[in-house]
Each structure stands twice: as structure tokens, then as C-alpha cells.
Amino acid sequence: MMDGTIIVADDDRTIRTVLSQALTRAGCRVRSTSTISTLWRWVEEGEGDVVVSDVMMPDGDALDLLPAIRKKRPDLPVIIMSAQNTVMTAIRATEAGAYEYLPKPFDLKEVLSQVNKALSQRGAVSGAPAAQPPREEGLPMIGRSPAMQEVYRIMARLMNTDLGVMISGESGTGKELVARALHNFGQRKDGPFVAVNLAAIPRDMIESDLFGQVSGMRNGTQHPELVGKFQQAQGGTLFLDEVGDMPLDAQTRLLRVLQEGEFSPVGGRDMHKADTRIIAATHQDLRALINEGRFREDLFYRLNVVPIRLPPLRERLDDIPDLARQFLRNAEAEGLQRKAISPEAIKLLQQQQWSGNVRELENLMRRLAALCPDDTIAENMVAKEIAERPSSATVPQANRQQKLSKSIEEHLQRYFDLHGDSLPPPGLYERIIKEVELPLIALSLAATRGNQVKTAELLGINRNTLRKKIQDLDIRVTRGKKMM
Incomplete structure (x- = not known):
């Protein structure tokens, strides 16, 4: 049983009733309101041990009020819920100082669990909120499915840290997009973002490409022949894509950089400070590579401080309508004619396997935007293009x-x-x-x-x-x- 007073703020009467009844059965006292103004008045009067609030209310935005709540009562946990389930909502909630962010429709057991956790940690929530990031019209990521909500919540917690992140997922799921979002909305956003695909570099050139290379001494100083990616990413973020393709020698050198915070170019002696955040990504099973002796276990734990697993498109079929329409808007911005897509065509897209994931869907929508003669892309046009996909687009039953x-x-x-x-x-x-x-x-x-x-x-x-x-x-x- 829980013990405490919970303020529930939501303009939906049904949600207020459900939460009030569940919290009351759990042993809490509940005060509920449908307005931001009443919520703020109760906070000023010292009411409540935990706040559970929707974002959009008839008289304001709870995220805009959250910094004032944190300043007035820094020990009051505020759990934010929202039906606007985008990565920007999760980021705004975290940056404004929310105790937790929960997307709608919510899991009632999870709400009760978070309230119980907040009550048990009363007094531990403190500190001024960080400055809110600018609101962006163009979202860096698209998807409102439960699978993507978990990704957003993890990303929001990582924005203003330098913790190592390992992004895993099949090819085409958007690993670089996540890495760029972590950089663009993080504390290193004013620095460079440098991406390197290790699978695309000859294995004997990876060390030089990452750390640079010197050709010799001139006038008593080392002469750089190649400026490495670590040097280019100083003050910013270095994204190591397909890190599982890195040879063992390069892995050893990278581990030393992560441990000591400095590096030297290949063939050189001068040490350079490694002032960069490392985000790695792979589509491979690194634990299997470790067992095979092809990846260093100590490097894995250095890189895999916080794992983010991107779901394949087949696990987030509900996101296909939003993705398809966004890709058509992108095609229009590239100079193609404006196109709509019929509900029947959307349903057909949702029935596919998408072995190429989001990238494959994006390419298909761009092709449809270019080839479809009508203003609306119909089901038969989608069926024709899908039929011409390579056979690898269908996942074998055994797999x-x-x-x-x-x-x-x-x-x-x-x-x-x-x-x-x-x-x-x-x-x-x-x-x-x-x-x-x-x-x-x-x-x-x-x-x-x-x-x-x-x-x-x-x-x-x-x-x-x-x-x-x-x-x-x-x-x-x-x-x-x-x-x-």
C-alpha cells in the first residue's frame, strides 16, 4: 500500500476517474483537476506529494509550468503523460525536470509503479531544471508505437550526458538518425558530429582513419599526413557505425583511448586529448563475436554503457502511415509533385515484411512519388512496386x-x-x-x-x-x- 497525496491533472474526465480510483485503492489520497491554473495553485499552497499531469490542458502546457514547479518545490516529483508521443515530447519533459515521462495510452500498472517509486524517494528530487531545447517543427524521428516510445524515453535521459551509447538494430532501422538526435539535442550540439562507417573502410586503414597518421618529421615537428576522425570530432560526437567490423588491433587502440582519454596518430608520438563523445552502432550480435574471439569484451563494456535497441519495422507497423506520409513530404521538398496515399495502399504497406526496414520503405515512397501519375497513390500502384522488389525482401520462414x-x-x-x-x-x-x-x-x-x-x-x-x-x-x- 502507498501513502501520500497525489495531484492528478488531466482535461479528460475518464482518465482522471481511472487514475483517481486506482490510486485511492492503492492507499493514496487524490486531488484531481482539469486545469493548469488549479494545479499551480495547489502546488503554491504546498498540496501533494506527487503530481501526475497531462501535457496539453485547456489553459496551458504543463511542460511550460514545470520549471516554475521545480523552482517553487524542487522536491516535488512530477510525472508527465502525453498523447503527443514524439521524441521531442520526451526530450522536453526530461529537460524541464520531469520525474518520469509516460506516453499515452498508458499502462496503469506502470503509472502506479512510478508513483510508488516517487513516493519512496520523496526528498531526493532536487536541482534546477536544465534549459529547455528549442521546439522543432521538423521532428528528428518519427513513430508513436510502444516500441519507439521506449527508445524516446532512453534517449531523453541521455541527451545531456557523455555516457557511451551502443545502438543495435538491423540495417535500415535508423541508427545514425538516433546518434544525430543524441548529438543535436545534447550538450555537445555546438561541436561537430562525425560519422564513420567502419564496414566501408579497408581494415588496414581503420586505425589511420580514426586516429590520423603522420608521414615523418619536418623542421623538428611531426607532419600530419591524415587528420583522423577523433581529431575532427573534438568537442563534439564521434559516431562509430558497424563497430563489429573493427579489427582487433584497432579495437585495442580504441580501448586505450577510452581508458586514458588521449590518442596519438599512427606513426607519431605526440598525444592528443580525446574530447569527444563516442556513440557506437552495430547490426551484429557483439556477444556472439566476443565468444568467437572477434571482439574484445572489455571494449564492449566500455562502449555499451547504455544500450539502445532499435526495433525493426515489422515490430512497429502502426508507424507506417506516419512514415509513409512523411517520406512523401520529403519527396515533395526534393522537387517531386505532391502526392497523397490511399488508406488501402497504407494497409497493403503494413502487410509487408520490410527486410530493409525504414530505409526500404523510404526508397519505395520516393519511387512511388516519382512514378505515380495520379495525385493519390492507390493500392494497385503500391502492389506493382512491391511485386518488383528483390526476393530478399521476404523473410524466409526458417529465419x-x-x-x-x-x-x-x-x-x-x-x-x-x-x-x-x-x-x-x-x-x-x-x-x-x-x-x-x-x-x-x-x-x-x-x-x-x-x-x-x-x-x-x-x-x-x-x-x-x-x-x-x-x-x-x-x-x-x-x-x-x-x-x-
Whole structure:
């Protein structure tokens, strides 16, 4: 049971009611309001031990009020919730001093867990908020799916640190985009951002490319033949893409730089201070490379201080409409004609595997914008272009099962990484089982056109068990036509 007074601020009466009832059952006293002005008055009067607030309210923006709350009552935790689930919202919430940021629709158990955590740490929240970053119209990243919300929350916590970050994900998921966002909205934004793809450099040239090279002595001084990426990135960020392709000798040299904070060019003796933040990325399994003796374990832990795993596009199909429309806007900005896309065409895009991930979708939309003669891209035009994709665009069935297991493992690891030292809210087993069962049963019903007898046989479960799961999971069953 929790003990404390919680202020709930949200202009949605249903949300206020749900949160108030849940918090009251948990042992809290609750005061709720639908306005920013009332929230501020209660804060000034010393009310509340924790605030749970929406961002957009009829009379103002809670994120604009948050610095004043932090100044007036620096020990008052404020949990921000928002339906504007973009990376900029997460960044603004963190920069303004929010205790936690939760996207809507929220997980009620997670809200209660964060409130309980905030109550147990009363008095530990202090310090003035950092200056808010400028509001950007053009978002650096697109996606409102739950998978991307976890990425945004981790990114927001890392913006104003120099912690090492390891971004993992399949090719085409946007690893460099994340690295650029961490730089552009971080404390090194005024410095250079230098990206190097280690897979594109001859292995015997990687050390020279990273650390520079001298050709000899002239007039008693070393003469640089090549200025390395570390030197170019001084005061900024160095993004090491495909770090798994780095040879062992270069790994040893990089480890020494990370340990000692300085480096010397190849063939030289003069030492240079390494004043740069390192962000690494890979599409490979570095732990497997470690086991094979191809990647140094000590370097892995130096680089992998905070892991960020980017989900493949097949795990964030709900983001495809926003992505597709944004790519069409990008194509228009590049000089192509303005195009819309039909709902049927969007649905067809969401049914694809996208082995090339977001990059493949972007290329397809640019091609459609150039080739489609009509103002609106129709389903048949999308189908024609998809049919001409290389066969590698379809993921082999054998690999899908392997990737499903790996995907679940990575999802759970990311879930635990997100909660740090504190345990996640209870009920994790049931939550994960439900997340797997729901699409499994829904898609099986769709494949059998709603025939529950055939679906039970397909799944290998009793028909009564299937009927109960359909009811518990609130799955709509439609007979006679294929359901999507």
C-alpha cells in the first residue's frame, strides 16, 4: 500500500476517474483537476506529494509550468503523460525536470509503479531544471508505437550526458538518425558530429582513419599526413557505425583511448586529448563475436554503457502511415509533385515484411512519388512496386522463428534495462503472454476466416480454451471473410 497525496491533472474526465480510483485503492489520497491554473495553485499552497499531469490542458502546457514547479518545490516529483508521443515530447519533459515521462495510452500498472517509486524517494528530487531545447517543427524521428516510445524515453535521459551509447538494430532501422538526435539535442550540439562507417573502410586503414597518421618529421615537428576522425570530432560526437567490423588491433587502440582519454596518430608520438563523445552502432550480435574471439569484451563494456535497441519495422507497423506520409513530404521538398496515399495502399504497406526496414520503405515512397501519375497513390500502384522488389525482401520462414525468439529476448532485455536497478511493475509474465497470445490468436482466426474449430486445430488447443481466450482477450471474430 502507498501513502501520500497525489495531484492528478488531466482535461479528460475518464482518465482522471481511472487514475483517481486506482490510486485511492492503492492507499493514496487524490486531488484531481482539469486545469493548469488549479494545479499551480495547489502546488503554491504546498498540496501533494506527487503530481501526475497531462501535457496539453485547456489553459496551458504543463511542460511550460514545470520549471516554475521545480523552482517553487524542487522536491516535488512530477510525472508527465502525453498523447503527443514524439521524441521531442520526451526530450522536453526530461529537460524541464520531469520525474518520469509516460506516453499515452498508458499502462496503469506502470503509472502506479512510478508513483510508488516517487513516493519512496520523496526528498531526493532536487536541482534546477536544465534549459529547455528549442521546439522543432521538423521532428528528428518519427513513430508513436510502444516500441519507439521506449527508445524516446532512453534517449531523453541521455541527451545531456557523455555516457557511451551502443545502438543495435538491423540495417535500415535508423541508427545514425538516433546518434544525430543524441548529438543535436545534447550538450555537445555546438561541436561537430562525425560519422564513420567502419564496414566501408579497408581494415588496414581503420586505425589511420580514426586516429590520423603522420608521414615523418619536418623542421623538428611531426607532419600530419591524415587528420583522423577523433581529431575532427573534438568537442563534439564521434559516431562509430558497424563497430563489429573493427579489427582487433584497432579495437585495442580504441580501448586505450577510452581508458586514458588521449590518442596519438599512427606513426607519431605526440598525444592528443580525446574530447569527444563516442556513440557506437552495430547490426551484429557483439556477444556472439566476443565468444568467437572477434571482439574484445572489455571494449564492449566500455562502449555499451547504455544500450539502445532499435526495433525493426515489422515490430512497429502502426508507424507506417506516419512514415509513409512523411517520406512523401520529403519527396515533395526534393522537387517531386505532391502526392497523397490511399488508406488501402497504407494497409497493403503494413502487410509487408520490410527486410530493409525504414530505409526500404523510404526508397519505395520516393519511387512511388516519382512514378505515380495520379495525385493519390492507390493500392494497385503500391502492389506493382512491391511485386518488383528483390526476393530478399521476404523473410524466409526458417529465419522468422529464430528472429521471433531473439526479438522477444531483446524486448525483455530492453524492458529490464529501462527500469535500471528498480524491478519493473508486477505482472510481467501475464503481460508478455498476453502480448504474444493476442496477435497469435487474432491472426489464426483471420487465416481460418473466423472458423473456431479450424483455429483450435491449427493452434493445437481445446476449442473451449480458445473460446475463453477470445473472450478474455476481447478479440472480435468475424465469420466468412478474412480478418485483418
